[in-house]
Amino acid sequence: MKYFALVIPLLFLALFVFAIVRKIKLYDCFTEGVKEAIPLVLSVFPYLAAMLMLSELFERSGLSAALTSFLAPAFRFLGIPPEIAKLVLLKPFSGNGSTALLSEIFAQYGADSYIARCASVCYGSSETVFYISAVYFAGTGRKNLIKPIAVALISNFLSVLLGCFLCRIL
């Protein structure tokens, strides 16, 4: 873990030294890159806003809780603890929301419990599918995203199954 902190500073250092050797005008070049940041954020913003409003509605309306209790028996049958069902449902929508939920689970069950370890693996091995799709396809104007989203959701769900199983045996 300690050495991992070295990665980012080393990356920057290596690149900048290399660029200086290559006689690149570092300041001009760096600022030219930064210039692209604002248009990028602007192009993504509407999709981001819609997505985050949706995830807020999903959670606060009780829809996520209702879905969780509805699906809990099926989840239990598949070997996923019902306490984690909510995390599994929330993760595709909201990164921040699921991070908050993960620390709640740690606080409630203890960080070394089976539930917490399961939740950690689920969190670490899946991604915010809807959020990423909103952002990546934002500029393309493409409408039909059923195939990629379905593939990503199914794969993430399968990895949750595997993760819960691994936590039991490892």
Place this chain on the structure above:
Amino acid sequence: MNAVFAAVFVLSAALFLVSDPEGFLPALLAGGEKAATLSLSLLAAYCVWLGFFKVLERSGLSEKLSRLVYPAARRLFRSDDREALMLASQNLSANFLGLPGAPTPLGIRATAAFEKRGNRYASDMLFVLNATSLQLLPTTVIALRLAAGSSSAADILLPTLLATLFSTVCGVVLLRLLSPHHVRHSPSGKRVRRPAPRVRRLKK
């Protein structure tokens, strides 16, 4: 996306109507507020990484790196578009390293480049790879566990890595199965068979 948005929105709004009509607008506003603050922190991350990437590009390093992974990336994405493949492979490496905020701008550009050439398979593949998590070290989880007083915060490393690997392999296999084989897209976006070798006329 339209269907998901409509379904979740209508269902949630209906639930609010029954249980807590006054909570509806605050929920929407909270979402908007999150979008505003998140955009600012994204802007900060993009400033850092877009500057970094421009230097990477200008120094000629990214060209060198992309030549290294070009054969593999070409197969994976079924594309011959050098520029887009370079962006995509940088996106994947940023994911592996878990550089926060770095994969997104690269991913957006690579997706746009693939879509511009009409290569949906490639943009789907890039999305699936990103959406099945590639990060080698789940740094957020470990930090959270440490903060919650875990005695062995890193013991989830192995199962997480295995599960992540599994989900990515699943995604790639599923997408390949669902995508009709095998149209290679030329840089011009047209479906072409290999062009007949042109006989170069020698001067003189």
